[in-house]
Amino acid sequence: MTRILIAVAMVGMSGPIAEDPGPPPGVGHWVGPLRIGPAELSMVLHVEQGEDGALSATLDSPDQGSFGLEVASISVQGRTLRFEIPTLDARFEGTLSEDGTTLSGTFTQRGQGFPLTMTRTAEEDLPRPVDPPEVLLGIWEGPIELPLGQTLRVALRVEPDEGRPGMRTIAFDSLDQDVRGIPVTAVEVDGETVRFEVKSIGGTFEGTFDEERSSISGTWSQSIMTMPLTLEKVEELSTRVRPQQPEPPFPYGVEELTFENPEAGITLAGTLTIPEGDGPFPAAVMVSGSGPQDRDETLLGHKPFWVIADHLAREGVAVLRFDDRGVGGSGGDFESATSEDFATDALAAVRFLRGRPGVDGEAVGIIGHSEGGIVGPIAATRAPGEVDFLVLLAGTGVTGKEIVLRQADLIVRASGVPESASKAQVDALGRMIALVESGREGGDEEEELRETVAGALDALDPGQREALEETQGGLAEAASRAGDQLRSPWFRFFLSYDPAPTLGAVDCPVLAIFGGKDMQVDPEQNAPRVEAALEEAGDDRSSVEVLPGLNHLFQHAETGAPLEYGGIEETFAPEALARISGWIRGVTGRE
Structure with a gap:
């Protein structure tokens, strides 16, 4: 830390010498817990004053490495x-206590606020990186045994620290979720117990070495779940094969480009794949599902939009896939946008394609996955005659509120939670949604949210309830987080939006396909409503189909639960690819 040196000239002075006022309030080291979701993360703020009197600071998140x-x-x-950290879209505002020992306020990131109280801490007491015992040096890998026979591969990696001679680093990987390098915040070896x-993910492990110390058998605990996990010492991490991942050389053209959305005043970045040979070719714009997505809709090592674009280009259909606004190379703010805003992005992409050389300007459509199946029809009805076809992959046919409640019920049951607890959690979610829909704000609403969360906790057994309360930070924080999420602009729109009237107003042919084992957009709930709406639209080229055995990502699946996604080698079922390309070629007159 920079020291402040004050020199006082004594020559010719007869008055008293001014005392050194010391550093201004706030200078020093500050440590406190930030609770986000199930995790409590330690935050460390270092504030210094330079010789010119200006303040500077750095921030550590030791639990995130x-x-x-x-x-x-x-x-x-x-x-x-x-203070502000624009690279994280984060800021903090807090108040120093009278004695200068605590700093209490709110840490805000991407529009969501979290309470944060930090305490002035001596440098020697600051959090340090964990140094694991030498006996753990190496790679330990194994599958967490999830309910209903599912597994999730994880690994513990203990490696020499190149920056600290004689020390070691330790990290946790969730291999099937394609998440690497999660910091391990505490480790202990006591005899044969590890x-x-x-x-940062609210997880703990306790296990026992075998006689050769080549494996550690025990249990992994996270949230309310405790699951068997045996870690075997291995030479290197195992890998999941993604056999459908496109590899060069490609038998089609590939162009990286940008285009404008003048309505939003933003530039979007994407990739155009266009078939070789004589055009013009029909073309499709890819629109991703919910959450910030890149142009390939990358998830758990899978790149489904790239796989689809590769297949269609080989079948004579050009494809433009682009990063969501605020993601990758695209400008704009993702967090403040709703499905209606994303529809302007999709429509800008369609208009860009209609003027491209080699593209048939009378055969440009949209392929939307999940939320993209909402966005596509909105774009089509906003600009009649400009969108020539729609392909909806797991698009919805009912309101977001109905989707969320059914989704929660199916996924919670698939996670192995007892039926009584599952019902209580879904009922609590319904009450929270209704409360937010009522539009009431303030203390009464927060108190009702706390009571609702308490009711859901009461349905759990004592051990599960205690674990959930520990990881969620108590009722007040759990209720506050739930309210913040439910009140976000995107979620408010999604909850109340009914896609059926828009589907009934589209003026182009639509192919809507669903996976028979989809737990996120249940085909039994949605396919009939989509079919009824398209019958009202009256285009006899439209079709609604449920493909058996496929999940929400259109992979062949055992149960359809999201926890399976990363462990499945297939990215997109060949029969679904064939149906999409065949239908597009048919409705655009290429058959």
């Missing part, structure tokens, strides 16, 4: 301290 993140701006006015904690 992040140290020295530069704070772009920091200020202290009176007892109020503020314990470690991964605070």
Whole structure:
């Protein structure tokens, strides 16, 4: 930390010498817990004052393995301290206590606020990276045994630390979820017993070495679940094969490009794949599902949009896939947008394609997955005659509220939670949604949210309830987080939006396909409503089909639960690919 040196000239002075006022309030090291979702993350703020009097700061998140993140701006006015980190879309505002020992306020990231109280801490007491015992040096891998026979491969990696001679680093990987390098925040070896904690995901492990110390058998605990896990010492991490991942050379053209959405005032970035040979070719715009997605809709090592684009280009159909606004190379703000905003992006892509050389401007459509199946019809009805066909992959036919409640019921049951607890959780979700829909704000609403969460906890057995309360930070914080999520602009729109009237107004042919084992958009709930709406639209080329055995990502699946996605080698079922390309070629006159 920079020291402030004050020199006082004594020559010719007869008055008293001014005392060193010391550093301004806020300078020092501050440590406190930030609870986000199930995780409690330690935050460490280092505030310094330079020789010119200006403040600077860095932020550590030791539980995420992040140290020295530069704070772009920091200020202290009176007892109020503020700082911003634009690279994280984060800011903090808090108040220093009268004695200068605590700093209490709100840490806001991507529009969501979290309470954060930090305590002034001596440098020697700051959190340090974990140094694991030498006996754990190496790679330990194994499957968490999930309910209903599912598995999830994870690994513990203990490796020499190149930056600290004689020390070691330790990290946790969730291999089937394609998440690597999660910091391990505590580790202990006591005789034959091994314990470690991964605070950022609310997970803990306790197990016992075998005689050769080549495996550790025990249990992994996370949220309310405790599951068997045996870690075997291996030479290297195993890998999941993605056999459908396209590899060069490609028998079609590939162009990286940008295009404008003038309505939103943003530039979007994407990739155009266009068949070789004489055009013009029919073309499709890919629109992703919910959450910030890149142009390939990358998930768990799978790149379904790339697989679809590769297949269609080989079948004579050009494809433009693009990063969501605010993602990758695309401008704009994702967090403040709703499905209606995303529809303007999709329509901008369609208009861009209609003017491209080699593209048949009278045969440009949209392929939308999940939420993209909502966005596509909105775009088509906003610009009649401009969208020539729609392919809806697991698109919805009922309101978001109905989707969320059915989805929660199916997924919670598939996770092995007892039926009584499953019903209580779904009922609690329904009450929270109704409360937010009522539009009431303030203390009464928060109290009702707490009571609703308490009711869901009461349905669990004591051990599960205690574990959930520990990882969720108590009723007040759980209710606050639930309210923040439910009140977000995207979720408010999604909850109340009924896609059926829009589907009934489209003026182009539609292919709507569903996976028979989809737990996120249940085909039994949605396919009949989509079919009825398309009958009202009156285009006899439209079709609604349920493909048996496929999940929400259109993979062949055992149960359809989301936990299976990463463990399945297949990215997109060949029969679904064939149906999409065959139908597009048919409705665009290429058959």
